[in-house]
Amino acid sequence: MRKREREITDLEEIRSILDQCKILHLGLSDDGQPYVVPLNYGYTLENGALTFYVHGAVEGYKYEVIQKNPRISFAMECDAVPFEGKTACQYGMSYRSLMGRGRAELVTDPQEKQTGLSVLMKTQSGKNFTFNDKLVSIVNVLKISVDSYSAKKRPLPQKLTEEGA
Ligand SMILES: Cc1cc2nc3c(=O)[nH]c(=O)nc-3n(C[C@H](O)[C@H](O)[C@H](O)COP(=O)(O)OP(=O)(O)OC[C@H]3O[C@@H](n4cnc5c(N)ncnc54)[C@H](O)[C@@H]3O)c2cc1C
Numbered sequence: 001m002r003k004r005e006r007e008i009t010d011l012e013e014i015r016s017i018l019d020q021c022k023i024l025h026l027g028l029s030d031d032g033q034p035y036v037v038p039l040n041y042g043y044t045l046e047n048g049a050l051t052f053y054v055h056g057a058v059e060g061y062k063y064e065v066i067q068k069n070p071r072i073s074f075a076m077e078c079d080a081v082p083f084e085g086k087t088a089c090q091y092g093m094s095y096r097s098l099m100g101r102g103r104a105e106l107v108t109d110p111q112e113k114q115t116g117l118s119v120l121m122k123t124q125s126g127k128n129f130t131f132n133d134k135l136v137s138i139v140n141v142l143k144i145s146v147d148s149y150s151a152k153k154r155p156l157p158q159k160l161t162e163e164g165a
Contacts, residue, residue, distance in 0.1 A: 008096070008151035011045070017096050017151055018043050020078040022124060024052060026104075026144075027073035028065040037062050041144075042120030050100070052144040053107075053116035063140065066104045072144060075099045083156055094156045100149025107141040116141040 008014060024041040027034060039054045052074070056062075066072075077097040085091050107113050113136040121129040 006152050006154055008153050014098065014151050015045060017078060017098050018045065019123065021076035021098070023076060024054065025075045026054070026062070027075070028062060029069055029071065030065045035061070035065055040120065040124055042116065042123040044119055050146040050149055052146070053119050054142045054144065055117060055120055055139045058138070058140050063106065066106070066142070070103045070105060072104045073099070073101050074144070081156065094154050096151070096153045098149060098151045100146045102144055102146040104142050104144045107143050110136050113141045116143060
C-alpha cells in the first residue's frame with residue numbers, strides 16, 4: 001500500500017469493516033475480460049482465515065465464469081463521507097475499505113449451504129436464522145476463501161474534524 005499510514009492491521013477494526021460494509025464487489029475474470037458483480041455477503045474470520053459466503057439464484061453468468069476460473073478479487077467500502085475544500089484538489093472522501101484475493105467455489109453439501117446462509121444472515125441482519133433442506137435447495141451458495149487481503153482507512157482531514165467538534 002503506497003500510503004502506509006492509512007493501512008489498518010487491527011483485527012477488531014477489520015471485523016468492524018466486515019460487519020458494516022454489507023456489499024461486496026466480486027471481481028471475476030472471464031478469459032481475461034473482467035466482470036464485477038455486487039453481492040451481499042456473510043463472513044467468518046477465524047484464526048486469521050477470512051471466508052465469505054454469498055447466495056443467489058441457481059443460474060447466472062457469475063457461476064459460468066467461476067466454473068472456468070475460480071480466482072477472484074473483491075473490494076468493499078463503508079463510512080464513505082465526502083468533504084469539501086477551497087480548491088478542487090482539497091475535495092475528497094473519507095472511508096474505510098477492504099480488498100483482497102482468493103478462490104470461489106459452489107457449495108454442494110446441504111449442511112454447509114445451511115451454515116453459509118446462516119453466516120450470511122448473521123452478517124447482514126445481526127440475527128440468527130436457520131434453514132431447512134427445501135430452502136437451501138432453491139438457492140446457490142458460493143464460498144469464497146480469501147488468500148490475502150488488506151484494509152485501509154482515510155480519515156476526515158484534521159481541520160474538518162476540529163471544525164465539526
Ligand atoms: C447492493 C446489491 C446487492 C446485491 N446482492 C445480491 C446477492 O446477495 N445475491 C445475488 O445473487 N445478487 C445480488 N445482487 C444482484 C447482483 O448484482 C447480480 O445482478 C445478480 O447476482 C446476477 O448476477 P449474474 O452474474 O448471475 O448475472 P446474470 O443475471 O446472469 O446477468 C448477466 C448480465 O446482466 C447484467 N447485470 C448483472 N447484474 C447486474 C447488476 N447488478 N447491475 C447491472 N447489470 C447487471 C450484466 O450485463 C451481466 O453481464 C445485488 C445487487 C446489488 C446492487
